[in-house]
Amino acid sequence: MTVTRSDLADFSYFLAIARHRNFRLAGLELGVSASALSHALKGLESRLGVRLVHRTNRSVTLTEAGEELRAAIATPFEAIGQAAENLNRFRDAPTGRIRLNVPVDAAPLLLAPVLPAFMDRYPDVEVEIVASNRLLDIVDNGFDAGIRHGGTVPEDMVAQRLSADLRWVVAAAPPYLDRHGTPERPEDLQAHRCLRVRIGDGNLYRWEFKGPDGEFAVPVPGRITIDETRAMLALGLAGMGLMYGLEPIFAPFCERGDLRLVLEDWATTGPGYHIYYPGRRQVPAALRLLIATIRELRPLGF
Structure with missing residues (x-):
């Protein structure tokens, strides 16, 4: 035929x-x-x-x-x-379409600050972002690359760092703290209302801290469990309980006085964001340029 x-x-x-x-x-x-x-x-x-x-x-x-x-x-x-x-290589400007799978927090913290400059520089490139905390196989799901915290990148992938290490903190609205008091040590959390988080693999996240004897994780009590930062912020700002997350997420609200950090002496630092992709094929030009733009502008340090 x-x-x-x-x-x-x-x-x-x-x-x-x-x-x-x-x-x-x-x-x-x-x-x-x-x-x-x-x-x-x-x-x-x-x-x-x-x-x-x-x-x-x-x-x-x-x-x-x-x-x-x-x-x-x-x-x-x-x-x-x-x-x-x-x-x-022979075009004045690259073309193509990039599909990225990223954690929900990475979209506003890492990508939103750099995409305006990137799209202005490379007007013929399209970017599709799927923001999800579920752990997906990027190859099976048709993504060019994924972004995760260092240490959670699949071992068979090539990874590049995109940010400095990130600080994890506990925050609450002042009305909550005025009503229920301020925890002084991680063990005090057992007497508080905590907004628990279910992570991408389906497990409840144990809040991590660093003390004199090193790092440790605490299973926290709470009647509300969520799996997405925006919902957690809405509830936390309404005074529903203590929240645990990345410091940059809480920073704008702390500056306005809508949130207050607690247990800062116990805060721990975790690996920053890394981008990863299969190593068996050449990296698309548009993806290489996006990585370079993030590393140049450093929205979360480097």
């Missing part, structure tokens, strides 16, 4: 479906809807005369023919994509 331009486009869609085994995730990678992918796949299967994918409400798997097609065309398509990316 003769391969048409439509076939080539649909082959790229098929490869994304094969990578993710999920139409929605494949669509997010390619910037098209899941229904458009489904329509394209049906057209490709019709033209080829074979079924490539088994679809149910819960799963997407490749047929034997689909596995054979994926194995045959994956490497050539990767080479074509890399060749197109390499052309950025």
